Amino acid sequence: MFAYIVRRLLYAIPILIGVNLLTFTLFFVVNSPDDMAVSQLGEKYVTPEAIDAWKRKNGYDKPLFVNAEATGAGAFTDTIFFTKSLKLFAFDFGRSESGRDITTDVSTRMWPSLAVALPSFVIGIWVNICVALMVVMFRATALDRWAVFVFVALMSISYLFYIIGGQYLVAKSWMLVPISGYDPEFQPWKFLILPVLVSVISGIGSGARWYRTLFLEEAGQDYVRTARAKGASEISILFKHILPNALIPILTGVVVLIPTLFMGSLLIESFFGIPGLGSYMLDAIRSQDFAIVRSMVFIGSILYIIGLILTDISYTWADPRVRLS
């Protein structure tokens, strides 16, 4: 397994270079360094000198990929791509366009993201599995059909509706929890109840429906009939027989997400005022802060790759027949 992990990690290097190159190209197709300077300098007294000074100060006064004026390796190293993007491989994220240290910001903001994402993730999976198993227990009945109808309805509702509706009802009309905010030192749980609730409820439709499909497939298998014939209770059949056997596809969709929980959620964090990495990314896109965008895309790529490796590893735990080689 060790050789497999090492090999997968090595595969990650060209993937990360590709992601970096793509992000860089896409960003600079849309924005020239001059555009970025104008965005950062505002709309008044933006002289060409001010633009040049901003580019010089922030290292955008170099060519994008090839520096024809430099000699030797400098032709490639003395470029925006090398100085801004390739340094990420040394985890040198540098500073945002507004001058803040990105590493400090990321390490600070990942915790609020995790505080929302982790309970949402754990409770969400647990609820979805339980609901799906319950529906499977009553398969081919009116309850099953109604449940599928409700799942589809829940899936069809926009995520924004859950957020705004939740805020309007729970926080504004019923005044049960604060409508937004986050304070790690001051009863943080009361700020987390609503975003977690919204995340969980909004995920039930798609999650439970997907799991129901997986469980139904297993429910028709011979080993289930055998277990039932041996007198096992329905609860025992669902949780001890069907669930473990349906784990592989569940793990495929779930484990890959675990590392990315640090990245937070764009919408939830923005609407609930959670100072996490999701809103960090969103703000960076809005303000055309390429330094933050490229760092976040890089971190996201790494976490996703780690998630994929963890998924593979989890298969060996879920199904002893699987061997990584």
Place this chain on the structure above:
Amino acid sequence: MPTAYRDNSGFTKHLGVALLLLSTALAGCGGPPWNDPNPSFEDDLLTYNSVMSPAPPKHLDPATSYASDESLFLFQIYEPPMGYHFLKRPYELEPLGVEDFPQVTYLDADGAEVAEDDPAVAYTRYTLTVREDERYQPHPAFAVDDAGQPLYLFDDAAEGSRFSQITDFPETGDRPVRANDYVYAIKRLADPLIGSPMLGFMAQHIVGMAELSEQLAEVERPEGWLDLDDFAMEGLEVVDERTFTITINGRYPQFVYWLAMHFFSPIAPEVDRFYHNPGFADRNLTLDWWPVGSGPYMMVKNDPNSEIILERNPNFREDYYPDEGEPGDAEKGLLDDAGKRLPFIDRAVFRLEKEVLPLWTKFLQGYYDRSGEVHGNTNGVFDQAFVVGPDGVEMSAELADHDITMSPDVKPAIYYYGFNMRDPVVGGYTEERRKLRQALQIAFNTEEYINIFYKGNGIAAQNPIPPGIPGHLEGEQGINPYVYDWVDGEPVRKSLDHARKLLAEAGYPNGRDARTGEPLKIFIDVQSQAISNTSMNWMDRIFGELGVQVEYRPADWNRTREKLLTGNTQIYSHGWLADYPDPENFLFLLYGPESPLICECDGANNSSYDNPEYDELFRQVRVLPPGPERDKLVARMVELFRRDAVWLFAYYPKDIYLNNSWVDNTKRHGIWKGTLKYLNIDAEQRARKQVEWNQPVTWPLYAGAALVIALLLPGVIAYRRRQNATARGPVE
């Protein structure tokens, strides 16, 4: 025991316990609100709860910041030489960090003093004397050891690595503000590495700034801090510990207004050196994030991700609430605190709110004292708060029940759609072209536009100078006679028939070119985010009444800016927020040499209006002191602007800020943001109202619990029945 016969009665027992616990929890209702988002501080300082929205400040270095969201903080922390009177209108300058108005002397090319009106005037010198009691806030940069040496100067990053916040430093110090601090701050503007947006503009005015900037661009920078005291700047002189002079080229009376901007706030060199400690920037310990000033407040927490907290500066000088204002202020209670020591509030918490619904809800729940600081009613949710009644904008019943008060704020700003005067269709200075533009001006019903799209929160502009600025005239004498008539004491837009007549005289009868028969089509360049389908439909309709077709060219700001710089527009949208309350700061929007096509720069005259008489008048207005002679010239320039119909339409934006009933002295100042020190709060009333308005509604919790049970119970019953069933049927 076979599984099918297990006893499941435990479930009912557990359900009962859960319900009992829930009921016990809910029995506590009637106490403090559950939804209070504000932390309760352990001290009893008078705290103001406010908001920064929609984004945190990016820069808090007074040399680099140039955004109103940032000024909100900078003007509480720094004291530039000049400020504004809180209550008086038109806006009135007053000394802030200095003892008195600057002493102005005029010099000839040899530096000899000459009279103000002497044609030989080559320079103007401003002499300023720092207040004796002006003193910096306590800060670790001023902390010294027994030998008088700075306590926190480190040789390497590891030494200072234990400090990540300003509050981590156990020792602080302070000292009086000196004349050299102001001089040092101006030299920082010249440093190209700092990147002040003022550099290009100020280098044209302050003697020696351009040269110093060039020198600093070439200098070999040491590791860490570059002491700007080592560099001289010709236009700056420290006369003594409290007196300094600034010399500018020629005459520029408006320069005194610039002295009221934060760019000229004092910066202590030791503070600059402190923030250049190795490794500090990696932990965001910079002047850009931790400002250090002598104003009424100091920053004690800067977490741009969630909140910024200011607290009273214990070293703030003696300052008192004004005892006079404009007519009507006394009746509004704005002079009730006259003569009292400032500031009133001990602490101000600004929480980040990116979305409108939470901000608005917290304000209505009483958790924010005011509805905002920088951006007023500029969105849909706030619009729900207002209704347009016969007397203009009124509050909805919900707000009126809360005794919420309104603070209207007509900023010294103007938004407009301008014609490109070089355009072959709508541009030019012939009578026909003027009539064409005037016809379009009449058709564009600005009042209707403001009522529909801004809920009435704006004022149709009759000239480029907004209210509160000299040169803006109200009443009959202030109307644009080419577009309005004065009827029964109010301006009435000329009729569409008149517009059609003008259009026909311009060569477009019924909106068609008299020569070719082709319909007249106009092109409007707009910023994508600043226009909606609804407003485009509205414009289609109003121009359609003249038979004129419209095509829109939406683009982002960068692309729009490119078009403006190259003159590749026909009609464009733009806006201007004044830096200072002088007509010159608006009339320059039409000054010929300010055209981007002439100056080949980011000029402000995007219409490329080119009128020699206007330009000559502008040159005179720029150097004349306020007075009747200047007013006359301004009036003539406004007349030229109206006659030539340079802009399609314009309006002065009007924001409305809302205040909860316990907040006093909420008058908005359109130019200056240093008004936090005047705010007063009745904390007892606030606490009472918060409890009254936020009693939780608990029935949904019971209903939710009942719903879950209702969903689970049939399943449980069915499950039990199935478990108990035999091959022949259920067990009885």
